[in-house]
Amino acid sequence: MTTTLIQNGLLVTMNKDREIYTGDILIKDNKISKISSESISTNVDQVIDATDKVIIPGMIQPHVHLTQTLFRGQADDLELLDWLKNRIWPLEGAHTDQSNYISAYLGIAELIKGGTTSIIDMETVHHTEAALKAIYDTGYRAVTGKCIMDDGGDIPETLRETTKESIQESVRLLEKWHNQGNGRIKYGFAPRFAISSSQKALSQVRDLAREYGVLIHTHASENQYETSLVEEKTGLRNVKLFEKLGLTGEDLILAHCIWLNEEEMEILTSTGTKIVHCPSSNLKLASGIAKIPDLLKMGANVSLASDGAPCNNNMDMFVEMRNAALIHKAFNLDPTVINAEKVFEMATLGGAKAMGMEEQLGSIEEGKLADLAIVDLNGVHVAPRTGEDVIAKLVYCARATDVTTTIIDGKIVMEEQQLTTIDEEAVKKEANKLLDNQIKRAGLD
Numbered sequence: 001m002t003t004t005l006i007q008n009g010l011l012v013t014m015n016k017d018r019e020i021y022t023g024d025i026l027i028k029d030n031k032i033s034k035i036s037s038e039s040i041s042t043n044v045d046q047v048i049d050a051t052d053k054v055i056i057p058g059m060i061q062p063h064v065h066l067t068q069t070l071f072r073g074q075a076d077d078l079e080l081l082d083w084l085k086n087r088i089w090p091l092e093g094a095h096t097d098q099s100n101y102i103s104a105y106l107g108i109a110e111l112i113k114g115g116t117t118s119i120i121d122m123e124t125v126h127h128t129e130a131a132l133k134a135i136y137d138t139g140y141r142a143v144t145g146k147c148i149m150d151d152g153g154d155i156p157e158t159l160r161e162t163t164k165e166s167i168q169e170s171v172r173l174l175e176k177w178h179n180q181g182n183g184r185i186k187y188g189f190a191p192r193f194a195i196s197s198s199q200k201a202l203s204q205v206r207d208l209a210r211e212y213g214v215l216i217h218t219h220a221s222e223n224q225y226e227t228s229l230v231e232e233k234t235g236l237r238n239v240k241l242f243e244k245l246g247l248t249g250e251d252l253i254l255a256h257c258i259w260l261n262e263e264e265m266e267i268l269t270s271t272g273t274k275i276v277h278c279p280s281s282n283l284k285l286a287s288g289i290a291k292i293p294d295l296l297k298m299g300a301n302v303s304l305a306s307d308g309a310p311c312n313n314n315m316d317m318f319v320e321m322r323n324a325a326l327i328h329k330a331f332n333l334d335p336t337v338i339n340a341e342k343v344f345e346m347a348t349l350g351g352a353k354a355m356g357m358e359e360q361l362g363s364i365e366e367g368k369l370a371d372l373a374i375v376d377l378n379g380v381h382v383a384p385r386t387g388e389d390v391i392a393k394l395v396y397c398a399r400a401t402d403v404t405t406t407i408i409d410g411k412i413v414m415e416e417q418q419l420t421t422i423d424e425e426a427v428k429k430e431a432n433k434l435l436d437n438q439i440k441r442a443g444l445d
Contacts, residue, residue, distance in 0.1 A: 058117025060351025093158025
């Protein structure tokens, strides 16, 4: 048994009473064994001094594309469908095992350095196993799945697949990888969106997800033209289609959900379907602003994520929290419409609920998994700290570079801003080398 003691940090617990106090955390193996406002005295394998630092639950991003990290800066200033057809799909189709492994590896490095300890990831059509290996090798926590793209005339040949091929490969990966890495790795079915996934595939995904007890992760109503194409193709709006197919429910995670009507909002709320808000991506692709305050008032399950490196162009949860807190104030002309506490909840407990792991993640409580981040709020961009509201400082002032230590499943994956499971310089060098070849293979040079 490995034991770790974190001493004298300011704990932002996110427990049911939302307690914030200075204390110690004792970790045994992969779980939080004890929390105390008094000093914990015991023999341990390692001690972390968190004096004058803040300890938060590891943040959770339930919509990320690790497969796209390699394409950062390769698809700027485009709207969604042009972004996909002209840049992202050709680049994804040019992946190899090595390039997808490095893309995932690079993305995980960035996420760890910013205090994000869990994600729900959508891979591309091919080479998903390479990303799964990267998740395993780095000690990361993720729900991930092979992208399903079996329908749609605009899909490039390099990503085209039959329904049978796509489902068979998805099931193979699920049976091999689900619950690997001490349970850190979960498989989830990942149809890209209704434009490129057939109703036959969506129906099979529905049945298989419930047979295996896993999640379904897709996009919905991100872009006005995309929404109209779905209606043109199926005769139904996105959410109504998912409802008709029996997909809506607590095991369905929908990214974006910007262009919803009142009926669709009610369907998502009443069925417990999970909604992931990606404000920076929505701003950069000019997709629109989701009605998050209205959805929250209705009781919807809403979480927060960055989406991916080429549509954002980073995966920094502190940026997402700040943007989520700001854009809705301006859009609604109301500074109280979403406060810092609600945004931080979306980034922690909201993400845990999206993963179906709220009993294990999202707060600092005894018995929960030890996924934590330690943040130094002593920078000039945070000062002064006297009389501070620490959650407001985390949401409005903090940066990813303020994270000093990240712990996943009880293991230190970054200590004093040094990654312990990833060679940062080596992965950056390899990514630079691979991208040139990727661009050539995609025919974009």
